[in-house]
Amino acid sequence: MSDVTANQSNLRVLGGGIAPRPAPATTVGVVGWLRENLFSSLLNTILTILSLILLYFTVPPIIEWAFLDAFWTSFDYDGNGEIGRNDCRVEVLDADGKAINAVRGACWMFVAERWEQLLFGDFFKDGSLLRPTLAFIGLFIAVAPMLFDQVPGRNVLLLFAVVYPLLAIWLLSGTGIGIYYELVYLGLIVSILPFLFPHMPMREPLTKFARIYPLLAVVLIAASFFVSADGLTLVPGILTSVDTHLWGGLLLTMVIGVVGIVLSLPIGVVLALGRRSHMPAVKLLCVIFIEFIRGVPLITLLFMASNMLPLFFPEGYDFDKLVRALIVVVMFSAAYMAEVIRGGLQAIPKGQYEAADALGLSYWKSMYLIILPQALKIVIPGIVNSFIGLFKDTTLVLIIGLFDILNTAKLALTDAKWIGSVKEAYAFVALVYFIFCFAMSRYSIWLEGKLETGHKR
Amino acid sequence: MKIKLASLVLGAVVGVSAATAASAATLDDVKARGELLCGVSTGVAGFAAKDDSGNWGGVDVDVCKAVAAAVLGDAGKVKYVPTTSKERFTALQSGEVDLLSRVTTWTFSRDVKLGFEFTGVNYYDGQGFMVKKSLGVTSALQLDGATVCVQTGTTTELNLADYFRTNNMTYKAVNVETADESVENYVNNACDVYTTDSSALAAQRSGLADPSAHLVLPEIISKEPLGPLVRHGDNQWGDVVRWSLNAMVIAEEKGVTMANVDEMKGSNDPEIKRLLGSDGDMGAQLGLSADWAYQIVKQVGNYGESFEAHIGVNTPIGLDRGLNQLWTKGGILYAPPMR
Numbered sequence: 001m002s003d004v005t006a007n008q009s010n011l012r013v014l015g016g017g018i019a020p021r022p023a024p025a026t027t028v029g030v031v032g033w034l035r036e037n038l039f040s041s042l043l044n045t046i047l048t049i050l051s052l053i054l055l056y057f058t059v060p061p062i063i064e065w066a067f068l069d070a071f072w073t074s075f076d077y078d079g080n081g082e083i084g085r086n087d088c089r090v091e092v093l094d095a096d097g098k099a100i101n102a103v104r105g106a107c108w109m110f111v112a113e114r115w116e117q118l119l120f121g122d123f124f125k126d127g128s129l130l131r132p133t134l135a136f137i138g139l140f141i142a143v144a145p146m147l148f149d150q151v152p153g154r155n156v157l158l159l160f161a162v163v164y165p166l167l168a169i170w171l172l173s174g175t176g177i178g179i180y181y182e183l184v185y186l187g188l189i190v191s192i193l194p195f196l197f198p199h200m201p202m203r204e205p206l207t208k209f210a211r212i213y214p215l216l217a218v219v220l221i222a223a224s225f226f227v228s229a230d231g232l233t234l235v236p237g238i239l240t241s242v243d244t245h246l247w248g249g250l251l252l253t254m255v256i257g258v259v260g261i262v263l264s265l266p267i268g269v270v271l272a273l274g275r276r277s278h279m280p281a282v283k284l285l286c287v288i289f290i291e292f293i294r295g296v297p298l299i300t301l302l303f304m305a306s307n308m309l310p311l312f313f314p315e316g317y318d319f320d321k322l323v324r325a326l327i328v329v330v331m332f333s334a335a336y337m338a339e340v341i342r343g344g345l346q347a348i349p350k351g352q353y354e355a356a357d358a359l360g361l362s363y364w365k366s367m368y369l370i371i372l373p374q375a376l377k378i379v380i381p382g383i384v385n386s387f388i389g390l391f392k393d394t395t396l397v398l399i400i401g402l403f404d405i406l407n408t409a410k411l412a413l414t415d416a417k418w419i420g421s422v423k424e425a426y427a428f429v430a431l432v433y434f435i436f437c438f439a440m441s442r443y444s445i446w447l448e449g450k451l452e453t454g455h456k457r
Numbered sequence: 458m459k460i461k462l463a464s465l466v467l468g469a470v471v472g473v474s475a476a477t478a479a480s481a482a483t484l485d486d487v488k489a490r491g492e493l494l495c496g497v498s499t500g501v502a503g504f505a506a507k508d509d510s511g512n513w514g515g516v517d518v519d520v521c522k523a524v525a526a527a528v529l530g531d532a533g534k535v536k537y538v539p540t541t542s543k544e545r546f547t548a549l550q551s552g553e554v555d556l557l558s559r560v561t562t563w564t565f566s567r568d569v570k571l572g573f574e575f576t577g578v579n580y581y582d583g584q585g586f587m588v589k590k591s592l593g594v595t596s597a598l599q600l601d602g603a604t605v606c607v608q609t610g611t612t613t614e615l616n617l618a619d620y621f622r623t624n625n626m627t628y629k630a631v632n633v634e635t636a637d638e639s640v641e642n643y644v645n646n647a648c649d650v651y652t653t654d655s656s657a658l659a660a661q662r663s664g665l666a667d668p669s670a671h672l673v674l675p676e677i678i679s680k681e682p683l684g685p686l687v688r689h690g691d692n693q694w695g696d697v698v699r700w701s702l703n704a705m706v707i708a709e710e711k712g713v714t715m716a717n718v719d720e721m722k723g724s725n726d727p728e729i730k731r732l733l734g735s736d737g738d739m740g741a742q743l744g745l746s747a748d749w750a751y752q753i754v755k756q757v758g759n760y761g762e763s764f765e766a767h768i769g770v771n772t773p774i775g776l777d778r779g780l781n782q783l784w785t786k787g788g789i790l791y792a793p794p795m796r
């Protein structure tokens with residue numbers, strides 16, 4: 001206590017009667033910031049001026065087009081009984097001073113009239129829009145506890161997240177995936193539970209179940225090939241069935257993107273570990289898989305899955321087109337993911353492996369507890385890079401006749417009354433892509449910061 | 458209980474022959490399924506496009522509807538399978554679709570080598586040129602030295618080269634990948650001329666800021682007969698598709714329309730009687746009900762009605778009938794007699 005008082009009095013003595021002078025006006029406030037950041041040298045001054053000129057020539061026309069001159073609400077201005085691009089035409093003077101009817105600003109009516117298709121494809125024709133909307137909302141609820149550990153009620157939400165895939169399939173398709181696969185999935189949930197909740201009751205028998213689960217799953221999947229159980233399902237049959245060929249727009253982009261992202265990471269980890277395995281057969285298989293997939297463009301694989309596979313199936317054995325596309329997308333992104341993760345594994349110093357061995361940990365435990373947490377942390381930027389690439393690659397499914405959001409927009413442009421709305425369509429789709437990709441990118445930066453433990457290389 | 462795996466393995470062993478298996482008795486397959494699987498394009502204005510409520514429409518789509526009306530009695534029982542130009546032939550070959558109706562040009566190699574059967578022509582197209590009116594050009598022969606916007610890797614590009622060489626003219630090509638880009642280039646004066654199939658030219662012209670400032674030149678420099686096609690070897694199914702299209706043309710020729718088809722049923726004209734099933738057994742010979750053509754006209758309309766509804770002068774696309782007029786009115790549309 002007395003020390004502090006002494007210090008303060010000392011300060012008072014040292015400060016004397018001279019008050020500190022404010023910093024020069026040119027180094028603080030707006031002027032100071034400008035001087036330091038924009039005009040600090042001749043080169044910077046030139047660059048600043050050039051940028052301003054560039055902005056002057058690009059920003060005002062874009063604002064004028066997208067906002068000031070734009071038509072926002074659907075109204076039949078030309079009175080022809082339907083809403084189309086012609087309703088966005090206004091009288092302007094052409095180069096010769098002659099009055100013509102031209103579209104000057106953005107015709108957002110196009111998006112307003114087509115949003116159902118852009119978001120959900122043809123879904124609304126058979127089912128109600130409530131179902132895909134609920135699936136979207138459910139997705140965010142399911143994903144939140146996985147992305148952030150501060151979410152209130154995280155454990156309950158995690159439980160919801162594991163049930164969510166089945167729920168989403170039911171909401172979207174109206175039917176289940178067949179009793180065998182539903183049982184396989186439920187078994188998976190039950191075997192994960194004891195790991196999620198270490199203090200839950202009945203943990204002991206559940207752990208035992210988890211041990212025999214893999215065998216059970218294999219039996220069930222094998223059974224599905226031999227004994228048909230058409231029509232048998234666990235989900236209630238109260239929703240009308242919506243065929244996957246009606247799915248489209250953002251819904252399809254999300255389905256392919258999310259399934260690809262969720263499945264490619266674990267499969268990629270397994271492939272990466274396999275490629276570094278000391279078991280020759282496992283190593284060879286992983287190397288062949290990864291190199292084959294990486295050696296072929298996605299579009300070729302999709303084309304194969306869509307056109308070659310049916311030639312080898314017996315007539316009438318219809319394998320859903322969307323499922324084929326999903327399998328290809330997952331395989332493709334898993335191969336890339338494996339190489340990203342392998343990069344992380346190689347960055348871990350040998351001492352970490354040796355330390356894990358010295359502790360007597362088994363292979364899986366040393367990977368799970370020591371190696372992977374460090375390796376994955378290092379390659380977060382690479383992983384998110386792959387995710388963003390995957391999300392944008394989903395548009396290639398057009399090659400097999402599926403319409404994601406970009407291709408739905410392109411298809412809409414061929415409707416006679418909307419021909420020419422190219423800029424509006426692409427601007428809208430670009431905005432949607434940007435929102436998702438930017439969110440992923442920001443999340444990855446946030447996660448890197450959160451996991452930063454001072455080992456930054 | 459059925460043994461799925463056995464049939465799966467068998468199918469895999471038989472391999473590609475499974476594809477040919479799909480081509481037998483398509484008519485029975487469609488009837489049993491109660492739905493026609495129709496391959497359409499992934500969007501071509503006026504030929505196959507989706508409206509705001511998600512329904513397909515267009516002259517190619519009308520062919521699908523006509524066949525469904527003839528076979529199943531309901532033009533709505535069609536499942537549209539959008540196919541890209543790369544995928545279209547395999548889709549038909551593998552049995553994924555029963556019929557392909559997607560702006561496909563009838564050529565020798567597609568008909569003979571690929572093993573398909575074209576069942577008629579539903580639109581006679583051809584490559585044309587669009588210029589800005591301010592250029593003052595009225596004929597393609599005045600285009601010597603022009604810069605031309607053209608899509609790469611298409612027959613359009615080859616036709617263009619041939620045409621200019623034949624007429625001893627020079628040009629500078631601006632090559633891009635997609636039609637949208639071509640139009641954007643053309644609008645921004647990167648080229649003087651834009652060339653593609655004339656139906657597409659008309660459609661894209663309608664979407665320009667001021668369509669009246671642009672002119673489609675009268676010269677057509679290539680033959681592009683577009684029509685539906687089916688797998689080779691299933692002649693009965695081929696006949697059904699061919700005569701569904703012919704029925705639409707004959708209906709126009711005889712003045713039978715969607716509106717007056719009921720009253721035309723009592724007509725004394727023997728061909729109308731045969732067409733609408735009140736005389737003869739044309740339907741039974743095709744394996745269809747007697748009123749098959751009546752259903753087509755009633756639900757889809759005749760050829761002229763379909764044309765005017767989707768690409769005619771009163772639509773934004775605004776195509777003239779031109780070659781696609783009936784032979785009696787100066788065009789080349791000519792259906793064999795129904796007798």
